[in-house]
Amino acid sequence: MVDATPTPVMVCGVGGKMGRATASAVVRRDGFELIPTALGKGRAGVVDVDGVAVTVIDVDAEDGEAVLKKAMETYPGLIVVDYTLPESVNANGELYVKCGVPFVMGTTGGDRDALLREVKASGNYAVIAPQMGKQVVAFQAAMKLMAEQFPGAFAGYTLTVTESHQSSKKDTSGTAKAIVASFNDLGCDFDVSQIELVRDVENQTGRMGVPEEHLLGHAFHTYRLTSADGTVSFEFQHNVCGRSIYAEGTVDAVGFLKRKVDAKDSKTLYDMIDVLKEGAMN
Ligand SMILES: NC(=O)C1=CN([C@@H]2O[C@H](COP(=O)(O)OP(=O)(O)OC[C@H]3O[C@@H](n4cnc5c(N)ncnc54)[C@H](O)[C@@H]3O)[C@@H](O)[C@H]2O)C=CC1
């Protein structure tokens, strides 16, 4: 029998740009319910998400663990989505593990190795990925596959990576970092510190071609490979305007995770390539 109960979702960081976009996608999508409570930082209050009034509880003022546990009791089967900030990633991951709540971590940055290690060791269900957009995840997966199939194929090539995002983005793109890891396996000697970050309007609208109306929300990435003698070059580019591609993918990830929890799957830690492989992305 199909379970008709909607999956309850708490969106931590709902006061921010991605949290708001994701909460809105949860409200729009059948089979999901946005719960009216969320954890926030320094911004207590009520956020209206398309008619759902979400009370944001400031983790600096109240006990986040108690808030989460209460929400888990009130909304059995709760799944948390995290779109907070790089400096909160590890502490939030630890909090969700401590409470035993399944979660989708879209937030980038922090100590990724520690996050993945600790969540995996805990056996807590989670999807953790720096990129939730279906087609970009497919590109990411293709680069990973190429590196697995043809390791070293681009040895001797010079790689340059340029990523442009809204000026409020402080960290280097987590997606670009993940793709650089595949280029490293393909033989390119490149460190993520060499990624060029474009955050100023002049370069964004000029060199990168970002439409003015998307200066506050875009992700334009270019990966360029050039052979040692300069006679051969490759360019991979993905340009995203707005945030709906990530918000929709996040809801797909919540649905995927819910099915894994219900099935008591022996694997508990996933990324978006797992979600894509299962055909679980709209
Ligand atoms: N995985 C993906 O596909 C995507 C990931 N992102 C990532 O999402 C993150 C958020 O980005 P934006 O929404 O643009 O940032 P933002 O600055 O607009 O929003 C962050 C929100 O999180 C809140 N916050 C900070 N620490 C918190 C904590 N400990 N607990 C609860 N709330 C907390 C802030 O008060 C703010 O409301 C970034 O790491 C970004 O790279 C963004 C787009 C897509």
Ligand SMILES: O=C(O)C1=N[C@H](C(=O)O)C[C@H](O)C1
């Ligand atoms: O902060 C953003 O906006 C984005 N963050 C993610 C990243 O760091 O790669 C995904 C996308 O680039 C948008």
